[in-house]
Amino acid sequence: MATPLESPITFTNVGKARWWQSGLFASQTGYVLLALVALFVVMNFTSPYFLTEGNIQNVAKNFSFIAIATLGVTFVIITGGIDLSVGSVMCFSAMITSMVMTQISTPGLPGAGWFVHLAGDGKTVIANVAGLILLVSILAGLGVALIVGLVNGFCIAVLGLSPFVTTLGMLSIVRGLGYVVSNGRGSFPSGPEADYFYTLTSGVVFGLPAPFIYLVVLAVAMAVVLHHTSFGRHVFAVGGNEKAAALTGIAVVRVKIGIYVICALAAGLQGIIICGWLGSAPANMATSYELNVIAAAVIGGANLAGGAGGPLGAIVGCVLLEVIRNGLVLAQVNSYWQQTLVGVIIIAAVLVDRLRSRMA
């Protein structure tokens, strides 16, 4: 069918973009990364404590507090959506995990018999199967996140409600449910496997905080999914031109439900990790974290209009926010300035990108 070419195709009229005009270098993520490096240098001269091992570990730990959830939200933002319910989901998943763990490791409570029994002395609680309690409680926490994600996705993709309104409602619903199940009291993971739980969530592996390792693994997985699978390609297509995506036969509804589920699961996992760190899941945990998470994603180059974003940007955004917070403390600036500065940076990052694309 194809006619052979008389001559190979030439590009006399079409120039090739230079290396610095494409890819990372031309993206907002690139600029913000540059700004971050500059900030590190400045901080190093301003405070002798900044580049100490202890402080860097502290920074790594603190930004991991929101970074996994930011990865999830980045997926949603790439499709042109938004998820305001992440803070509530963090709290709810953490609560469910710690409540389930306590419930099934307390002999005498309904259901606990399957998981634990009392030792001969009548006091020590022993798990029937090692690891099972941990697994069941974490799955319970992720399970509720999954349900929230499915409901979000269903309302937005199938019923066609606006993502902002749907997830704003879900923010309130899930936070409310958290208060209902806990009666407003915080809970903390207990029982024979609580120690495993703390090790998994706040332990140190090869000198690195465990959550940081989870973050790196998830970020790499996200990069592969976004750039090397058809699901990822469809996520970008939906964000770039949803109508076009539908016309080419992409299952837009499935893609959208998928990303809200991913986002909720990431938030749930993040909540469970925070819970291990704090040693408890208070009912007001992660309140207004959704704003930090979205701010970090946007600073890192995720475009709220859809079509752009990635794991590197999400992490860079989180690190930048944390370094600024940390830096202000070290520089002994009144910590109330922090929020103001974060706001300025959000606008500046987007402004620089706008100026650049206007010049191009």
Next chain:
Amino acid sequence: MVTPHDAGLAVLELKGIGKEFGAIRALHGVDLRVSPGEVVGLMGDNGAGKSTLVKIIAGNFPPSHGEIRFDGKVVHFARPIDARAIGIEVVYQDLALADNLTAAANVFLGRELKRKLGPFALLDHKAMAARALELFGELRSETRPHDLVKQMSGGQRQAVAIARTRLSNAKLVMMDEPTAAISVRQVEQVLSLIHRLKEQGVAVMLISHRMPDVFAVCDRVVVMRRGEKRADKAIGDTSPEEVTSLITGAKEAA
């Protein structure tokens, strides 16, 4: 070159197609034959029934009356995907491209090539870029597979949209106002793209308001007015003046 019109095998054949939306009669008794390698211009004023006809052929909705034959077989489309599956592609006016993706990604959107890596199916970027470059070559378009669509000219965008139809080896390509919003030089490019499709035996239906374009590339022109086919003439047997008067209704039929 394939002889148009009265050649024995039609790729598309419409018989008595009619469509009502409630009390509104959008189409009435339309008969049409399109042969392989033939370029048919579909003209008419706004509301003449062009888009309705295109949407019926593309499977967006079924006709109220009449039958569609494709490659000699009667076909019924429930969804646009059904029409695409048997070889009918539409290049939409707004081109249906995702600006933030590369040319190659757009060509393969929704039917990406993959290679197996253990349990995972990963995108085969190399194969897709190579095939896309081949398609752009066939279309004589200077388009790089790795360039982002948002940085492209109107002509290049058309090439990407048309390359997509070549990927599936479509037998009928319908183009909705492909020259409406682009510069003169790019119009030239698009018209030559249509010639390339014709050379490869693809039937093309060109829906356009632009008389010069229709007369430049089409073998035949079909004029619609008030939901009916008013004329169906070989380009050589008609003139822009006659077509204009058919469109406006100054001349009832020809």
